[in-house]
Amino acid sequence: MTQWWRDAVVYQIYPRSFADGNADGTGDFTGALARLPYLAELGVDAVWFSPFYPSPLADGGYDVADYCDVDPRFGTLADFDAFVAAAAGHGIRVIVDVVPNHCSSAHPAFQAALAAGPGSPERDLFIFRDAPNNWQSIFGGPAWTQTPDGQWYLHLFDSSQPDWNWANPAVPAMFEKVLRFWLDRGVAGLRVDVAHGLFKDPQLPDVPDPAPSDRPSPWFHRPELVAHYATWRAILDSYPADVFPGRRTAVGEFWGDEITHLEPYFIPGGMPQAFNFFLFQTAWNAAALRQTITASLALAEGSDVVAPWVISNHDVMRPVSRYGAPAPARSDAEVDVALGTRRARAAALLLLALPGSAYVYQGEELGLPEFLDIPAADRDDPVYRRTGGARLGRDGCRVPMPWSGTAAPYGFGEGGATWLPQPDGWAALTVEAQRADPGSTLALYRAAIAGRPSGEFRWLDGYDLAFTRGDDFACLVNLGTEPAELPAYESVLLASGGLPGGALPPDTAVWLRLR
Numbered sequence: 012m013t014q015w016w017r018d019a020v021v022y023q024i025y026p027r028s029f030a031d032g033n034a035d036g037t038g039d040f041t042g043a044l045a046r047l048p049y050l051a052e053l054g055v056d057a058v059w060f061s062p063f064y065p066s067p068l069a070d071g072g073y074d075v076a077d078y079c080d081v082d083p084r085f086g087t088l089a090d091f092d093a094f095v096a097a098a099a100g101h102g103i104r105v106i107v108d109v110v111p112n113h114c115s116s117a118h119p120a121f122q123a124a125l126a127a128g129p130g131s132p133e134r135d136l137f138i139f140r141d142a143p144n145n146w147q148s149i150f151g152g153p154a155w156t157q158t159p160d161g162q163w164y165l166h167l168f169d170s171s172q173p174d175w176n177w178a179n180p181a182v183p184a185m186f187e188k189v190l191r192f193w194l195d196r197g198v199a200g201l202r203v204d205v206a207h208g209l210f211k212d213p214q215l216p217d218v219p220d221p222a223p224s225d226r227p228s229p230w231f232h233r234p235e236l237v238a239h240y241a242t243w244r245a246i247l248d249s250y251p252a253d254v255f256p257g258r259r260t261a262v263g264e265f266w267g268d269e270i271t272h273l274e275p276y277f278i279p280g281g282m283p284q285a286f287n288f289f290l291f292q293t294a295w296n297a298a299a300l301r302q303t304i305t306a307s308l309a310l311a312e313g314s315d316v317v318a319p320w321v322i323s324n325h326d327v328m329r330p331v332s333r334y335g336a337p338a339p340a341r342s343d344a345e346v347d348v349a350l351g352t353r354r355a356r357a358a359a360l361l362l363l364a365l366p367g368s369a370y371v372y373q374g375e376e377l378g379l380p381e382f383l384d385i386p387a388a389d390r391d392d393p394v395y396r397r398t399g400g401a402r403l404g405r406d407g408c409r410v411p412m413p414w415s416g417t418a419a420p421y422g423f424g425e426g427g428a429t430w431l432p433q434p435d436g437w438a439a440l441t442v443e444a445q446r447a448d449p450g451s452t453l454a455l456y457r458a459a460i461a462g463r464p465s466g467e468f469r470w471l472d473g474y475d476l477a478f479t480r481g482d483d484f485a486c487l488v489n490l491g492t493e494p495a496e497l498p499a500y501e502s503v504l505l506a507s508g509g510l511p512g513g514a515l516p517p518d519t520a521v522w523l524r525l526r
């Protein structure tokens with residue numbers, strides 16, 4: 012039975028910022044439904060929705076107050092079902108985000124735990140202690156908050172996101188129901204938030220270095236996870252595979268400081284997919300990228316787990332701004348947008364030529380830069396607040412999509428304020444403008460998705476960063492400072508920029524049909 016997700020292109024929708032159907036400045040399912048033809052035209056196989064569940068939106072919806080409903084700001088369950096049905100009409104599958112490490116402090120179970128008091132079974136669904144340890148929140152500041160009765164609770168993220176106690180069997184039992192709730196509604200898969208979290212060392216020991224990191228620790232990459240995800244795999248595989256949407260999948264958000272930290276998840280019968288974030292964690296450097304790609308491919312070898320490639324998502328700086336500045340930029344003036352755009356376009360051809368699945372984050376296909384100059388008063392990400400502005404946070408990549416027109420809100424809603432402001436100067440980046448331009452980044456993504464290669468991957472020696480797929484396809488990326496000669500070829504399939512004099516300029520990628 013085919014596993015559709017093994018080489019799928021999946022489009023990530025951040026619901027607040029994708030498309031606004033009711034003109035309140037926040038995206039919703041009605042808006043997304045109206046933009047389905049756009050996704051079909053782009054040619055994606057599936058969409059993944061970041062959380063749309065009832066939530067105080069203290070962390071953009073990754074603070075879930077009810078796992079089995081839709082927040083009224085995004086619509087209703089009926090709107091969700093309508094989207095799934097209409098998407099199926101285009102052959103597009105839907106993946107939903109499951110957030111198992113923590114919930115919102117507004118979740119009824121956490122409210123009940125607060126009310127029930129120390130030592131209660133309600134509190135045992137979370138991690139309450141009489142005294143905190145020295146762990147730090149990923150978002151900055153301590154990972155513990157004190158309640159009025161004196162006890163403290165653990166939150167690896169914001170204080171409004173209490174961690175579930177996965178050692179209490181009621182927690183996995185509850186999540187099994189959540190999984191089935193969405194799978195029964197016809198979703199094709201789950202994206203699992205903080206998949207390397209969940210279980211904690213029961214001793215909750217102090218650590219020598221409490222600075223947040225993604226290496227194995229008393230809170231990340233615990234050994235219990237492997238057996239746990241095998242149980243989720245069994246649930247996924249228990250659904251019929253022979254009718255649309257086919258075999259169900261899950262993709263885990265596993266961060267590691269090193270590729271080896273992900274090794275335990277690549278076993279037969281594990282979670283079907285584990286995100287590979289190393290591509291965007293690697294600098295714009297040929298040797299480094301080569302090493303990352305080689306190590307990533309080796310990781311998946313011999314297991315039935317695949318590691319989708321990613322160059323952007325809602326948590327990291329947009330590629331244009333990342334590749335367009337020598338160090339992480341803090342203001343728009345520090346970014347060379349022309350350089351960043353050239354590199355981001357080359358990275359897109361790399362992303363879509365690699366073997367396996369690729370995830371594309373909304374706006375990546377438009378070559379949007381990060382909006383770094385969002386006024387402090389408009390910032391929403393708890394990372395900004397919890398670090399006193401030392402970290403700008405992730406708002407700059409979550410700005411509402413520019414659809415049309417020459418000024419904000421660029422066709423997002425109908426003219427009122429959007430939940431995050433959009434910058435000036437995006438007129439040429441709108442979908443409308445790029446649709447009309449065969450040289451646009453949107454046109455490049457569409458052509459690349461339509462023309463993705465297949466066949467065996469082999470490095471092509473003698474070039475900076477080049478490989479073949481099958482017998483006659485080659486992808487070459489020039490990360491050097493001089494134009495590079497091309498090998499003998501029959502035709503140019505796609506190029507991220509011009510090829511003056513028949514050579515590949517710096518910061519450019521090309522797809523060739525070889526002789």
Ligand code: GLC
Pocket residue numbers: 070073074110168204205264325326
């Ligand atoms: C994941 C999400 C991120 C969120 C965090 C806490 O990393 O991708 O957006 O803030 O988990 O839920």
